[in-house]
Amino acid sequence: MKSQYRWHSIPIEALCGQIMVTGRITISDRYQIRSALLNDTLSEPEQILINRLLYGIRHGLLRIID
Template sequence: MKSYYNWHCITLEALCGKIMVAGQITISDRYQIRSALLNDTLSEPEQILINRLLYGIRHGLLRIAD
């Protein structure tokens, strides 16, 4: 199931892919992920994607851009 969570009609899967390829998460990306979390209708695969992003940030694989 493809769920759209943000202003630009991008799926969470596409957003996570963009972040992983770029190697950084922007403030816009963070707001879009926050919107998805607050929506509280995430499927298990979507929760896994967000957990992978958090893992990457914690271990220095992804950088937080301002």
Template sequence: MKSSYFWHSVPIENLCGQIMASGKITVSDRYQIRSALLDDTLTEPEQILINRLLYGIRHGLLRIID
């Protein structure tokens, strides 16, 4: 199984793009990212994308919604 597919089978790249475009991260998005992190098979580009999301959250560029 390719490392970028988890939970609902959405590639991490697509998920990050959707989050960045909308400016919001949902509970479902968080669970998918968490699953990817726990699997510990992320590629370096995928890790960089997740780090960018965390940066956006810390600096108020992305909102966390329930």
């Protein structure tokens, strides 16, 4: 059974800011980031923001929720 998640595309900067403020990353956030990574549409500053999110996840600063 395939799960269907809907997300609204917002700029990566706004999405990263929202994630950092709440301290949580949802599955829809992850799908939007993944889509941007796979489409290779990220600028260097956006890539840096995503790297900061990954750092936060690795070090327990951000929680992954479903």
